[in-house]
Amino acid sequence: MSKLPDASGKLPSEFELIARLSKGIRLSRRTILGIGDDCAIVSRPRGDTLFTIDSMVENVHFDPRWGTPEQLGARALEVNLSDIAAMGGRPTACVVNLAVRDGISARTLDGIYAGLRNAAREASTDIVGGNITRARELSITIALLGEIRRGVMRRDAARPGDQIFVTGTLGDAALGWRILAGKLKPRGDARRDRGARKYLVERFLSPQARLFAGERLAALRPAPAAIDVSDGLMQDLGHILERSGVGAEIEASRIPVSPAYRAVMGNSLVHALTGGEDYELIFCARRGHSEAELSRRLRVAVRRIGTIVRGKRLKMIGASTPTIGGWDQLRSRG
């Protein structure tokens, strides 16, 4: 439904949208029919299909002034790709719904589309369909398909005794967001702070879905339980625990944080534990995998942070309240 009864006339027509979104686009042979018909046609996949939808809304998830339109477009796709990564799939095709408000220029629109195309190309994902609508705020909603290749990771697969790992570092994006929102001003050495600030902001604005790591992990036997860090370690791990009917013990001292995080937060782990938007992977694998082996295999630093246990509690070990920071405010599950 692209009808806009009260359209101001500033919004590009469906034809223009097609031209703008598909500008210079190159599609894989999987795509039989791309943008421009009622539906796209994608060829029969090799196996079972992953299907997901996610949305990024102005002033809820982002402020358009924080980064470039290209970053915004790329980020909208990356956070979706991250859901495919968390299942261990390989993304194949996506459709994009853009809601545009007054005041968004054609140049901004083209920047968003360019960012989307760049991120899609890097992930070997075809943009096969698009829709545009007027709205009172800018939003980008993307639905994505992926292929299951050698295995699939589900939230409900964690078993007592599994070791809990995370890729990369946690809490960076939450700090980046706080810096951008003016809620956190790094203190201390000015030069070092600038570097940290830049790193943290970049981690928020330009996340990278862990597609390679996810696909490698899904090939393990049995496939680990996994989820991506969108809402924060505690909450996202909580989803695994809930779906798997298990509990967990986390060793606070093992939570991986970046030098930039440490420069800003010292020993407080509050944002590493509760900050979202990092799009790292949390996974629970049977015993027998070392950090070194997994880091090599996934081509990203992997840290073991705890163990899946019987019960329903998520227990933090070896952290005093001051170390964790706002621990009292954290929801304790179970």
Place this chain on the structure above:
Amino acid sequence: MSKLPDASGKLPSEFELIARLSKGIRLSRRTILGIGDDCAIVSRPRGDTLFTIDSMVENVHFDPRWGTPEQLGARALEVNLSDIAAMGGRPTACVVNLAVRDGISARTLDGIYAGLRNAAREASTDIVGGNITRARELSITIALLGEIRRGVMRRDAARPGDQIFVTGTLGDAALGWRILAGKLKPRGDARRDRGARKYLVERFLSPQARLFAGERLAALRPAPAAIDVSDGLMQDLGHILERSGVGAEIEASRIPVSPAYRAVMGNSLVHALTGGEDYELIFCARRGHSEAELSRRLRVAVRRIGTIVRGKRLKMIGASTPTIGGWDQLRSRG
């Protein structure tokens, strides 16, 4: 990304969303994993796959006061299903993104979800994923998958000599929308007007995707070119002409309108020609099909309205300007 940094606390959590959206839901055996993980898993389809996305935004496409939440939810899915119908496919699975503003009650949300579930059940379509976000206005964005069974209808398949047909009647939904928006008050016999008003409003609020007709049409050899009427006959037929590189001659006297339309509009065809949201099918088939045969086969009244010709013009035959109404304002293509 379900993170809502400034959430007011009124929005249901992801867990609640899952419970609400999937309440009483029954999924087909095609769905391996439904709502509740990073992605849904759907089993490998029989053949090539249709993929589409569409969005309905408050105050752009609808006013939530016009109908029930159930109607709103059902309508959001029907307009998406209509894109599958226009390609001749059979819908299989969808994912739903709901943007919710302050002031939308849990009861309204449940009504929307109930409407979505009802429409999905009637179309044998699984709701396999959902996402919810805060926003400044209510919107429902749905991405939908469909199977191609015996054939597929594309916009680019029209050839000179093809006959142009439409299902059902045109312009009803546009009048329904105008009545709801207070832009049109039926005149004349009060009782007859009430009946017409009710019919037209219903056509806007509760469209029915022509899935059965679409699938039957796609089995014709060669498969017709087709599109659904979302933006109005002139514009939607224009898409077929543009993609197929052809022109058309339409016989004004053959445009099918309902008795309710005639009661309100008399002989003016303006809304039948330019009004959208009817979700009927326009299709272009090789010569040799009668209206009676097609009506029987598709189980809906089918009217032949014109012919595909060489060139790029969309020509209206046998209509004076007063008959068509605002014809001067219509965009003439080519």
